[in-house]
Amino acid sequence: SQQGEEDPQALSIQEGENATMNCSYKTSINNLQWYRQNSGRGLVHLILIRSNEREKHSGRLRVTLDTSKKSSSLLITASRAADTASYFCATDSNSGYALNFGKGTSLLVTP
Amino acid sequence: NAGVTQTPKFQVLKTGQSMTLQCAQDMNHNSMYWYRQDPGMGLRLIYYSASEGTTDKGEVPNGYNVSRLNKREFSLRLESAAPSQTSVYFCASSEATGAGGKLFFGSGTQLSVL
Numbered sequence: 001s002q003q004g005e006e007d008p009q010a011l012s013i014q015e016g017e018n019a020t021m022n023c024s025y026k027t028s029i030n031n032l033q034w035y036r037q038n039s040g041r042g043l044v045h046l047i048l049i050r051s052n053e054r055e056k057h058s059g060r061l062r063v064t065l066d067t068s069k070k071s072s073s074l075l076i077t078a079s080r081a082a083d084t085a086s087y088f089c090a091t092d093s094n095s096g097y098a099l100n101f102g103k104g105t106s107l108l109v110t111p
Numbered sequence: 112n113a114g115v116t117q118t119p120k121f122q123v124l125k126t127g128q129s130m131t132l133q134c135a136q137d138m139n140h141n142s143m144y145w146y147r148q149d150p151g152m153g154l155r156l157i158y159y160s161a162s163e164g165t166t167d168k169g170e171v172p173n174g175y176n177v178s179r180l181n182k183r184e185f186s187l188r189l190e191s192a193a194p195s196q197t198s199v200y201f202c203a204s205s206e207a208t209g210a211g212g213k214l215f216f217g218s219g220t221q222l223s224v225l
Contacts (some may be wrong), residue, residue, distance in 0.1 A: 031211055042115075042201055042216030043154075088153065092211065097161050098144060098169060099214060103153035 004032075004089040004102035012108045019076040021105040023089030024069075030092045032065055033099065034074050037086045046074075046087075079109045113137050117202050117217035124192045124224045132187040132220050134202030142205040143185035144214065145169075145177060147198040154201065160185055161208050192224045 007022045023032070031050045035043040049056045049065045049072065056063045062075040076083055086106050090099040115136045124130055136143065141162050146154040156169030160179040174196060176188045185204075189196060200220045205212040 033213060035214075040219075042218045043203075043214070044216070045213040048213055090214075097142070097167065097208075098156050098159045100156070101146075101154040103151065 004091050004100060006087070006089055006102045006105040008105060009103070010106045010108070012110065013079060015080055015109055015111050017079055017109075019079050019083070019107055019109070021074045021087050021107070023072045023074070023102060025072075025089075025091050026070065029067075032063075032072050033090045034061075034063060034072075035088045035090060035101075037088065037104070039085070043088065076107075079107075081109050081111050083107060084109045115202055115204055115215050115217040117200075117220050119220060120218065122220060122222050124189075124222065126193060126224060128192050128224075129188070129190050130192065131189075132200055132202070132222075133184070134186065134217060135184045136202075136204040136215070137183065138204060138206070138215065139182065140204035140206050140215070141182075141208045142212070143179065144203045144205075145175075145185070145187045146201045146203065147171065148201060148219075149198050157187065157200075192222075194224045196222065197224045198222060 004023045004025045033048045034046045037043045047058050049063050060077045065072045086104040088101050088104045090101045118133045144159045145157040148154050155171050158177040160166045163182045178186045202217045203214040
């Protein structure tokens with residue numbers, strides 16, 4: 001079953017604004033990952049945060065993790081039209097062998 | 112550096128036909144996965160292979176079979192296609208043998224079953 005759930009389902013912003021997406025999950029995890037999917041393409045890994053980490057940065061991306069609330073957020077700062085994509089969070093499954101993906105947040109960045 | 116290669120990119124089948132989706136990775140990864148992606152459903156795991164010679168069912172295995180032919184290749188077979196199997200199929204691989212590693216995805220196969 002799907003572990004993570006992203007919020008909002010869709011987000012529309014203008015270039016230069018920040019975009020924040022949230023992910024909630026149900027059971028304990030070892031790590032949480034964020035992926036991006038451009039239209040018609042496969043998913044691309046963005047960032048991984050481990051359960052003992054609270055915040056991680058990669059370029060214009062900032063990810064936070066709150067294990068007490070079972071939630072994570074992905075912040076994209078100074079967004080660009082090229083950031084238009086769907087963003088998915090993924091968590092370890094109960095089996096420990098595969099990732100469970102949420103349904104994604106569709107981000108539209110308009111010039 | 113090809114990464115994960117899936118073939119074909121598009122396929123149309125009639126109900127009851129069979130076909131095999133091919134996937135190969137050139138990163139010497141241990142684990143390989145097959146996911147399907149449907150509108151509003153996100154990605155759902157069909158089968159995975161933690162290492163060469165092993166395969167295990169995921170969340171939605173019914174109607175599918177897999178073969179881990181060698182460390183590079185992991186194929187997905189539909190024996191008797193059904194309209195409910197219309198979807199986009201993604202193969203992925205990971206260096207890790209568990210769920211802790213990052214996944215590398217192929218570009219997908221868009222399958223329509225009429």
